[in-house]
Amino acid sequence: MKTIIIGAGMTGLSAAKVLVEKGHDVTILDKGRGVGGRMSTRTIDNAKADHGAQYFSVKSAEFQALISDLQTEHITKEWHLVQRQNVRYIGAKGMNTIPKKMASDLTIHLNEKVISIGNNEVKTESGQSYLFDNLIITIPIPQVIDLFEASQISFSEKDKSVINSIEYDPCMAVMAVLKQATEIPSGGIILENQPVAWIADNFQKGITEIPTATIHASAAFSKKHLEDNLQEVAQEMLSSVSQWINPENVVSTQVHRWRYSLASKRYEKEFYQIENQNIYLGGDGFGIGNVEGAFLSGYHLGVSI
Template sequence: MTDIVIIGAGIAGLICAQRLTEAGYSVLVLEKSRGLGGRLATRRLYGTWADHGACYLKPKGELLGNFVQLLRDRHILELWANPTQPDSAPRYIVPAGMSAIAKFLAQGLQIQLNQLVTAIHPTPENSWCLTLESNAELTAKALVLAIPAPQALTLLAPLGETVLGREFIDNLSSVKFYPSVSAIAGYAATSQPLPAWNDQKFTDDAILGWIGLDSSKRPHPQQPVFVLQSSAKFAELHLENPDLQPVGKNMLQQAAQRLALPWLETPEWMQVHRWRYAFPSLPWSHPVLSAQASIPLVCCGDWCGGYLAEDAMMSGLAASVEINNYLYQLPLPNLDFFQLFAT
C-alpha cells in the first residue's frame, strides 16, 4: 500500500508530490497521458516541437518569481522579448518546450504515465482502492486529485454524498471551465517575411484568442511555426467535432485576414488539439477542496483559488499541508518549495 496517490502530473500534482515525498511519505503519481505537465504541453512533430497549451510564464507573485529565477539559473527558461512592446512585463519561455518545466518538477518522483483511473472506492481497511483502465488496482491511505474539477467529479460522484458529503459534491460541481482549441501550423522556410511581433492577443474576436510565433522560442528553427488558440465561444461551438482540421483551417483563415498575412492560410502542415478544460471560468475560492470523508481526499489545481500558474503552485502546496494534517503531521519542507531543487 502507498501512503498517498496523486492523480494528475500537472504543476499542482507534481509540487504536492515533491513536498510530501521530501517529508518522508511514499507517494505515487498517476497520469493518464503519455507526458507530464498538463497544460504545460509540448507537441513533437515534423522534426520540431511546439507549445500548444501554456506558451510562456509571466510571474506576478513572489513564489512564481522565485521559481522562474531558479529555472533561469538552470538555463531552462529564457526571456521572451516583445519587439512591439519592449517595456511590457517580462515573459519567459522554454526553448526545449514548456513540458521541460514539468520534467524538472518531476525529479526523483515515482510516476506512472498512461495510467487512467476508472474507479475509486473505500476499502474495509479504511483506505482508498483505485481501479485502472488495465483493471489493475492500487491502494492508498490518502488521495489527491490534481485534475480539472469536472474530471474529478466524474470519478468521485459514484461514491455519493454518504462517503464524501453533500457540500463537497456541490462545491466540486460548481467549478466551470472554458474550452479552447489550439492549432499548430508549420510553413515553408521560404514563406513571406515573418511579422515583427512574437505574439498577438485578440480580445474582441469571435474565433481567435491568441496567436504566437512559436518558432521564435526555438534555437535555430528550421521553419516558421505558429500556434493559434481559439476564443472560448468558438471552442464551445466546435468542441465535439470529430474532425478538427476544418476548425483549424477556419482559425488560420481568420488570422490571415486579421493580421493581413494571407500566406497563413496555406501551411505545409497543421495539427489541431482540443482543450476541454482550458481555463477555469468559475474557480473554487480556496486553495484546496477537501472531502468530508473518513479517508483523506483532497482536490487541487489551478481552478482552486484562481486560474494562473501561481495558483496551481499554491494549490499544490496547500494540498500537501492538508494531506499531512490528515496523516502523520510530519515536518514539511519550507514553503519556498523551489529550495528543494536548489542543491
C-alpha cells in the same frame, strides 16, 4: 504516509515535491504518455509547438523560488511580449521541459488511467490497484465528477457547492508548420473579438528550429465549434488570421480540441478536502488559476497534508 496523486501536471508535481521533502511515500498516476498535462509541447516531424499553456507570470514568492532555480538551469527563460508590461516566462526548449524537470526524481506511473476510487485504494484501467492513506486529485473538476460517479462516492452539500462553483473554457488549438517564421511582433499576439484569440510564433520563441505557429481560438468560438469537424474549424481559424500567417506559408496543420483549457470560474481557496474523507482536490480550478495557480494549489496541498 502513503499518498497517491492523480495527475502529473503542474499541480500534481508541485504537491509531490513538497510531500517527498516531508518524507511522505508519494506515487503519481497519469493517464498520459508523458508528464505535464496542459503544459505540453507537440513534436510534428522535427518541428515543435507549445500546444497548451503558452507562457506564465510569476507573482508569488513560492513560485519565484522554483522559477529562479529553473532560470539558473536554463530550463525557463523570460519572454517580453509587446502587449504585456510585466515579464512572462516560457520553457526555453518548450513548455513541457518544465514538468519533465520537476518530475525527474519522483515516482510516476504513466499510461495509468484511474477509473475508480474505493476504500483507501484506486483502481486503474490497466487492472492495477494502489493503496493510499491520502489521495490528491488534480484533474479538471468535470473529470473528477465522472470519476466520483464511477466510484459511487457521494458528495455532501458543501462538496457539491464547491465542485459546482468551478468551470472551464474549451479551446480549439491549431498547430501549423510553416515555411518561414512570421513577422508577429515579439512572437506572440493577443487578438480581441475575433475567432482567434492568440497566435504564437514558436520559432521566434526559440523552441523550434523548423518554424511553427500555435493558434488558439477564443472561448466563444471554441464553445460554438467544439463538436464540429476539426479540419473545417482549423481552416476557418487560419483564414481569419491570414493577415499574420499567409496561407502560402503553411506546410501542414494539426488540430486539437482542449475540452478544459483555462478555469473560467474558480473556488477561492487553493484546494479542498472532501468532507469526512482523506481525499483532496486541487488544480487550476482552485485559487488564482493558470500555471502559477496550479503550482500554488499543489504547493499548499503538500504543505497542509
